[in-house]
Structure formats: C-alpha cells, structure tokens
Amino acid sequence: MSAVILFGAGTAAQAKDEVMGDFSGVTLKAKFIGGNQYEPLYSRITDWEKATGGKVEIISKKSHFEIDKEIKSDIAAGSTDWCVGYNHVSFAPQYTSLYTDLKPYIPQDTLDKFSPALIDAATINGELQMLPRAQFDVSALYYRKSLYADPAKQKAFKEKYGYDLTPPETFDQFKDQAIFFADPPNFYGTQYAGKEEAVVGRFYELLVANGGQMFDEDWKPTFNSEAGQQALQWFVDLYKAKAVPPGVLSYVWDDLGSGFASGSVALDLDWPGWAGYFNDPKQSKIAGDVGVVVQPKGSSGKRTGWSGMHGFSMTKDCDQKEAAASLIWFLTNHDSQLFEASKGPLPTRTQVWDDLIAQVKESGDGYRAEVLSAFQEASKHAFAVPKFPEWVESTNLIYPELQAAIVGDKTAKQALDEAAQRVGDMMADYGY
C-alpha cells in the first residue's frame, strides 16, 4: 500500500517528512472546523498540494457545534463520500459509524510521537478514530498577580483564613480566595461556565479530583456520589456567597474570557487559547498582571484536568484513503503542530512541546514561558470525557439539574439524584 511515505524521528528526518507520495489527479473533499483559532493551519494545505500534486476541496467550514450538526445530518442522509473530516474527543464516539480506523494507514512510528494518553483518548473500541492536531485543551488557573502581591490583602487574608495568600493549591483554597476577593457588583472572585456541556465538564473534573467518577464499569451513573455532591456544592457555595457574577449560569467560554480580560475577576480556571488574549494590552485591561499556575487539587489530592482535543479523521466511504491519510498526517505533523502551537494552542506531539518551549525561551518572552510550563504541567493531569456516544446527550440531562442546585431550587443531592435517574433511564434505553 503505502504510497504515503511517513517518517518521523526528530530533526534528522525532517527533510524526508516533506515526501509524501504522488497524488496527482486526486481531489480530496474535506469538512473542517472554522474560526480564528483553527484556520491558520489550513494555509499549510497548499504546501501539501505542491508536494503531492493532490488537491483539497474544503466543502464545509463551520463552528464547533454547527459542523457537528452537519456531520450528524450527513450520517443520517448517508452523504458521507467526502474524505477528511473534523473530529473532537467529546463527539468522536458518535461518529464511529462514519470514520475509519486510521491505524492501518499511519505507521506506529508516527503514533509514538504523540502523547500516549492522547492517542488513547482518540482510540474508541480499539480503533484510532482521529489523529490529534495542535488543539489540545486542558485548563490551568489564571490569576491577577497584583492581588496576591498586595501586602494589605496578604495580611487580611492570613488573619481570616490562617494561611498565606498564594495562588490556590486546592479547590477549597480556590473557594476561600474567590470569596475573599469578591466585592460585588464591582469585582468577583472567580467565574465558571454555567450551562450546557461546559458546566457539566467543570463539574466532571471536580468530581474526578474529589475521587468520584461519572459512571461505573457497567455504565451506571455514579456522579451523585458523595464526591459528586461535594463537587456541586463548590459551585453552589460560590454562587451563594456572590463570589461569582450573578449571571454566571448564562455564561460560556467567550463570556469567561471577556470577563477576566475586563479586569473584574480575580481567578479564572480557563483554557490555553486565552493566554495571549489576556496579556494583549489592546484587548485586555489586565495585560502585564496575569499569572498562570497548574490547576488545583480536589479533596482526593488529585488535580483536575477535563480535557478535549481536536483532530482529523477519514471517512469509511472515502475512495482515496491513502491520499486522505497523507493529508491527515501532514496537518498533524511536527511542522504543522509547531506552526499551530506557536499561535497559542497546545501541541499533542511530545517533541513539539520541547521545541516550542525552547523557541519561547530563546525569544525571551517570560509570560509565554510561564504559560507553557503551567500548561505542560496541567496536561499531565488531563483526562477525556467518558467514551460513549451519548455523552453529549447525557450532559443535556445533567446541566439543568446542576443549575437548579446552583440557583437554590434543589439541594445538591436532590439535583444529582434526579440527573442520575434521568441519565440512567437514557442509558437503559440504549441498552447499557
């Protein structure tokens, strides 16, 4: 088979990496995620076209949820003859009937250059469903340096809580400090995404950090455990104490990013993509005052790390699989990852991490170096969502209940029991 000639191993093989086979006359149809953060990489497609003689026709480029809807409609309509497509770990289990196993097309040598945990996250039912690009997400804790450097605040905090005011190591400290800094309506201690999969994801990572799990081995919901109640109570307590903005339940990621950049929030557990934005004086009021540390620990002593990543997949119906595999490899290779990661997102290849950090150190950008080392540490604690097709559907049953507890309509236990009941019924319907 392998018209796709793949090389890997470090810099010595970089020159050979440019040779990828002759695909003259081949046109690959592709569906990608669109948006500022994702599109610069697609400019590299012309390099692949020059090197292989193949052509890429991007037939769709939409936002995260829009492209997901389109792909689902394609599966329903059976119009899946395009070749290369968008994928994400949260959605991947739903697409297993659409995308093919990449292992026969991508040499083990190449796979070994990715972080093993991420290849594992991309593998469903033993099939490698996607090759991850440099769009790996895990959260770290951003904080306002000036607040922690203020001697008056340090003194007052120590008197009230009995320990030094330093960026939080645990979620309990996180809560203490958020409540301490809060001065509503002018200033808030922290914030969190309050709806849809976003709030369930945050709850999930706190649950895991507290020693709990969403489901047991038989896929029965277990998130209403003691650890789950403790996790949900964290959100409830912050809301009750007015340490978060009152509209937080309508917030998703953009609201959090703009809120922290507006200077009205002390602590923000958030994604790596915001790092540049927070420190850009043209867009952020807190530029120069931003610190980043690894995510806090839960009550089990484990750090939190709900993570996601984007990747490229190949459809089963693709009639040019070797060319498609070549393009997928090209878009996730060392150079593409370094290109994409140099703009902010995190790489998924281990060598690219090292090269990126060396590049940043050489440039003398202290903030970027701090960001990268915090996120490199944060990535060690990363874990993906449970791998079953109904994950997103289950989050739609869970999040209204989380919200009900946060606004005080139900206790944490009542809300989680109700959510577990509904998710359990859904799982039973699907034969779990």
Next chain:
Amino acid sequence: MKRKFLSPPVLLLLPAIIIIAAVVLVPLLLSLYTSFTPFKLTRPDTLYRWIGVRNYARLFEDYYFWAAFLRTFVVLTIALNLEMLLGLGLALLVNKATMGQRALRTIMMFPMMFSPILVGFQFKFLFNDTVGLVNNALQSMGMERVIPWLVDEHLALFSILSAEIWSSTSVFAILILAGLMAIPRDPLEAAKVDGCTAWQTFRHITLPYLMPFMFIAMTIRSLDIARAYDIVQIMTAGGPARRTELLWTMISRSGYVDANMGLANAMAYISILLSIFFTFYFFRKLMAARRYMGGAQ
C-alpha cells in the same frame, strides 16, 4: 372521441401539486413517520424500527415537556397581548401625526429589519449582569446591586419577552395603522355630531373597525411566537434550570444536539397543536369581527 387521462385543470395544476408534494407533503409525512421510530441521526438504521406511539407516550409522562408547553403558552399569551396594546398605542400616535408620518412609519419598522439572532445578541448584551447597559445604567443611578436579568426566575422570561416585543410590536403597529387609515370618515363625524366623547368614539367605532386587523396580526404573530427559537436560544438557551425552556429550544436540542430526531419530531407534532389552537381561535374571532362590521357572512 378519446377520453383524456387528465382534465385540463388538473393538468395545469399538476406542476404546483408536484412541487407542493415534494417540498411540503413528503417531509411532513416523513417526519410524522419518524415520530413513531427511535430515529437517531447518528444511527441511520433506527429509521426502520417502528415503536408505535412510544415517543408520544413518553412525552405525555414527561413533566419537563409539559412545563415547556405551558411556558410557551404563557409567553405567547403575554407577548401577543402586550404587542397588541403597544402596537395599538403606537399606531394611534403615528396616526395623529400631521407632519413626518411617513418617516415615523419607516422608523417604526426598524426593529422588524433585524434578524432575530441579532436581536438575541443585542438583548443578551443589554441584559448582561456585569457589562450590560441596563445594569450599568441602573448602577449609575445609585443601585448598589447587580440584577441577574438572564438568570432570575421571573426576570429571565421578562428579558426574553422584552426582546420579542421590541422586535415585533411594529407588526401590530403597521397593520393597525393600515386599519386606522382605512376607517371611513362618516361614522366618526356622525359620532362627533352626536356628542360622543373621544373614548366612546374609540370604543364603539374605531376599535370594531380595527379588530379584523388586530386578529390578522395576532394570527401571524401567534405562529411566530409558538415557534420562538432564535432569541431564546441566544439569550438563555432555555436555562438556567429550564426556567426559560420553550418548546422549540427543547425540540432543537433533542433533534440536533442529542440527535434524537424521532423524539424531537413527536414533540414538534404535539407542539403544532398549540399553533393550531391559536390560529383556529383567532380565525374565529376574525370572522366574528368581520361579521360585526358587515363583512364576512
């Protein structure tokens, strides 16, 4: 003489019949069929599994579905009445204007020119708790707290209603204004001669003339509001804790996010009852109003 297979009228109408069947009837029947299956977008084979009325039976037992149904009914009723009253007020004011009436009519229609998605974003920003204009304005007037417009149990629906009413009151205003302009002068002058007060003239002459126009506007808007989606989805996505969940936010989430198209179609068929009820009700009212004015028999 040979008998023709199809008569000329049927033959001439055939293209229209075929097009209507293709774009309306077939999707309608297909969606009705899928509501009796567990059709999941990501599992195309589920399209062929017949489960009878199970989707409907499940919905009849689903408290949250009926809560959304009732909420949609309440939103519809409040929005229609307020839009009608405000539209009537606006139309009466504009009708009184002796100068610049055309300019006023055009300005009045501005909100209708915005896409509902943009209206949603605009009002989401206005009602944002921290950076929103409403809270900032209230704080600059001395308010010392933050009002969570998009979160509070009652205020969240109020915020959505504000956006709906802002964007669509002009539908009522324009139609009622058209009615006002069409009122014959004779009865009004006769009332003046008979010494009627302004209220009596409005109550017994102007309003009955306007009623058919109002009911036409209500019919159109009841269909619009019963399928309200864009503004609600942008502003609150039905939350928090289902406080602003309306039928179509629920249906779209079930159909497109959860990929449960069979269940979503069952919800949609039940929700159509709401539209049918309001359309039927307003048409009856419209006929009654026209009969009163000596119109329809």
